[in-house]
Amino acid sequence: xxxxxxxxxxxxxxxxxxxxxxxxxxxxxxxxxxxxxxxxxxxxxxxxxxxxxxxxxxxxxxxxxxxxxxxxxxxxxxxxxxxxxxxxxxxxxxxxxxxxxxxxxxxxxxxxxxxxxxxxxxxxxxxxxxxxxxxxxxxxxxxxxxxxxxxxxxxxxxxxxxxxxxxxxxxxxxxxxxxxxxxxxxxxxxxxxxxxxxxxxxxxxxxxxxxxxxxxxxxxxxxxxxxxxxxxx
Amino acid sequence: xxxxxxxxxxxxxxxxxxxxxxxxxxxxxxxxxxxxxxxxxxxxxxxxxxxxxxxxxxxxxxxxxxxxxxxxxxxxxxxxxxxxxxxxxxxxxxxxxxxxxxxxxxxxxxxxxxxxxxxxxxxxxxxxxxxxxxxxxxxxxxxxxxxxxxxxxxxxxxxxxxxxxxxxxxxxxxxxxxxxxxxxxxxxxxxxxxxxxxxxxxxxxxxxxxxxxxxxxxxxxxxxxxxxxxxxxxxxxxxxxxxxxxxxxxxxxxxxxxxxxxxxxxxxxxxxxxxxxxxxxxxxxxxxxxxxxxxxxxxxxxxxxxxxxxxxxxxxxxxxxxxxxxxxxxxxxxxxxxxxxxxxxxxxxxxxxxxxxxxxxxxxxxxxxxxxxxxxxxxxxxxxxxxxxxxxxxxxxxxxxxxxxxxxxxxxxxxxxxxxxxxxxxxxxxxxxxxxxxxxxxxxxxxxxxxxxxxxxxxxxxxxxxxx
Ligand SMILES: Nc1ncnc2c1ncn2[C@@H]1O[C@H](COP(=O)(O)OP(=O)(O)OP(=O)(O)O)[C@@H](O)[C@H]1O
Ligand SMILES: [Mg+2]
Numbered sequence: 001x002x003x004x005x006x007x008x009x010x011x012x013x014x015x016x017x018x019x020x021x022x023x024x025x026x027x028x029x030x031x032x033x034x035x036x037x038x039x040x041x042x043x044x045x046x047x048x049x050x051x052x053x054x055x056x057x058x059x060x061x062x063x064x065x066x067x068x069x070x071x072x073x074x075x076x077x078x079x080x081x082x083x084x085x086x087x088x089x090x091x092x093x094x095x096x097x098x099x100x101x102x103x104x105x106x107x108x109x110x111x112x113x114x115x116x117x118x119x120x121x122x123x124x125x126x127x128x129x130x131x132x133x134x135x136x137x138x139x140x141x142x143x144x145x146x147x148x149x150x151x152x153x154x155x156x157x158x159x160x161x162x163x164x165x166x167x168x169x170x171x172x173x174x175x176x177x178x179x180x181x182x183x184x185x186x187x188x189x190x191x192x193x194x195x196x197x198x199x200x201x202x203x204x205x206x207x208x209x210x211x212x213x214x215x216x217x218x219x220x221x222x223x224x225x226x227x228x229x230x231x232x233x
Numbered sequence: 234x235x236x237x238x239x240x241x242x243x244x245x246x247x248x249x250x251x252x253x254x255x256x257x258x259x260x261x262x263x264x265x266x267x268x269x270x271x272x273x274x275x276x277x278x279x280x281x282x283x284x285x286x287x288x289x290x291x292x293x294x295x296x297x298x299x300x301x302x303x304x305x306x307x308x309x310x311x312x313x314x315x316x317x318x319x320x321x322x323x324x325x326x327x328x329x330x331x332x333x334x335x336x337x338x339x340x341x342x343x344x345x346x347x348x349x350x351x352x353x354x355x356x357x358x359x360x361x362x363x364x365x366x367x368x369x370x371x372x373x374x375x376x377x378x379x380x381x382x383x384x385x386x387x388x389x390x391x392x393x394x395x396x397x398x399x400x401x402x403x404x405x406x407x408x409x410x411x412x413x414x415x416x417x418x419x420x421x422x423x424x425x426x427x428x429x430x431x432x433x434x435x436x437x438x439x440x441x442x443x444x445x446x447x448x449x450x451x452x453x454x455x456x457x458x459x460x461x462x463x464x465x466x467x468x469x470x471x472x473x474x475x476x477x478x479x480x481x482x483x484x485x486x487x488x489x490x491x492x493x494x495x496x497x498x499x500x501x502x503x504x505x506x507x508x509x510x511x512x513x514x515x516x517x518x519x520x521x522x523x524x525x526x527x528x529x530x531x532x533x534x535x536x537x538x539x540x541x542x543x544x545x546x547x548x549x550x551x552x553x554x555x556x557x558x559x560x561x562x563x564x565x566x567x568x569x570x571x572x573x574x575x576x577x578x579x580x581x582x583x584x585x586x587x588x589x590x591x592x593x594x595x596x597x598x599x600x601x602x603x604x605x606x607x608x609x610x611x612x613x614x615x616x617x618x619x620x621x622x623x624x625x626x627x628x629x630x631x632x633x634x635x636x637x638x639x640x641x642x643x644x645x646x647x648x649x650x651x652x653x654x655x656x657x658x659x660x661x662x663x664x665x666x667x668x669x670x671x672x673x674x675x676x677x678x679x680x681x682x683x684x685x686x687x688x689x690x691x692x693x694x695x696x697x698x699x700x701x
Contacts, residue, residue, distance in 0.1 A: 058592075061695060101589060116596070161593075
């Protein structure tokens, strides 16, 4: 069997919001294939359906039609609990608004996915500390989110996404709240992680810089993929 | 901890404290009621008699004469089969008073025949000095006060004479000092040789005859002092000794009446109809007393023991416990609703957190567990604090209750409080109650958390994460 970790395939996905008569179609006939280790940017104007597509890839939303296969698993047919178990082993998430738990320290936030995965305390500590070092937060391990800058919080959230060593990381406007200098740093960090671990990254973004530094850019317009551009080497 | 959570715990604390305090109070009152009952005698020891009448639908019904139980060997065997009975001790008393002579002292005593094997096991604990009977017919055990009953008759007569003559030769007394004086306290009769003297009187051809019988025995032990039934001049001997002596005493009397019948047939008849005077039953523990009393009644025996009151006490305090506990349980119920409320609030407040946790891999069970433990913790903290509070209240009540003599006035119906020993307590928290309170408050917390936890786990991750 081919190792399909980090691969992602979308076939014939249509999606709409709302029920009954007032249905708002959002995505039309999406077909995508993303390879292991790719660094992909998902671009498009506001309301074009980027977040919706990302949520479908994450299994947070079920497609009305079509299938989504992540790392060889057809998650569009999974139950909610199966999805939870699948996510904690195979996917990491980075949000625009960081979404750290405010009562936990940086270290505890990073440990959280490992707790759900049932890792021992000792292993948890070691893994979380190591990854926090790698994202450059060695001096901020015991700080709470409100004691960290936006960039630092996003670093914690990247560490949290990576700590389980998932095949794929999904990020919805990870630099949307950051100034351009910090944005550059975060982008660099994600690229680094992408290179070092061979983790697939799919990043929703508005920023031209992000798109420029990606392996591939997927453009969405009114719910359709209009352009797939591979970055010139 | 959040103030809201702390306040919810306070609710549980008050509920738990109320329940524990109420239970402690009724348990304490029950305990002291049972204790004052014990002042009437050992509750695990009771005398059994045949049942002669019973009450049915408000009427007293006589047991037909031929159905009345006989206190014979068959009854003893029957009693032994009742579960919870540790020992069955038949007792036969000598009809006549006997004279016990130790050294120069003598006095009248009551001879009581006991089944040595049956009574040895626990009567040994009642021995003040020496040993218990081993079964040899030459051994006797005396009640604590027997030595006081014995008088040095010769010496008293001499002193009487001396007093009358003016007491001029007081200094030349030949009495050994330890045997001297009318004071018999401290006089040791254990491990001394003694003589039991019986007499019978009868007439032959209107001529009064007088016969004496002497038995050489050894005093092997002295029992502890008790306030219980039984005379202070009791001397315990193996039951066969009493049987023989009774025969000897009555034979003289019977001979004066019916000289015709042969001794052999009379003896045979005696053996068949032999009955004990009393049967004392020893119950394994106080808890089993009620059951044994019930079983005895069913078998047609009547019990004369303060233990009969145990049932009444238990029923009474069961009702008290239910009423007090019920009132207190309402406050715990209110506290439980408080927990549910707090948990729902906390879940609303943390909807976004729940969403985040779900997205990063928490399963439905993870989320439920989290909230169940949180509400269980609220209950547990409240329970511990409540137990502490109840303990404090109990200490206070006991302190003021004891010094104010409240207990004695409560005890009047049962004949006064403890004359000696540890002071009775108005309220007690036994270990099981403390453990129960802690466990119960935790369980209540967990139960209160079930509904909120299920609600939390059902939240849609995406919607939850979008909420603010
Ligand atoms: N939960 C929802 N219920 C109904 N309609 C929704 C829901 N979420 C999104 N939509 C609609 O779907 C369309 C696509 O939304 P989506 O959030 O995917 O856009 P986007 O490309 O991420 O935009 P932005 O760049 O502003 O984040 C929008 O028209 C939006 O109104
Ligand atoms: Mg969006």
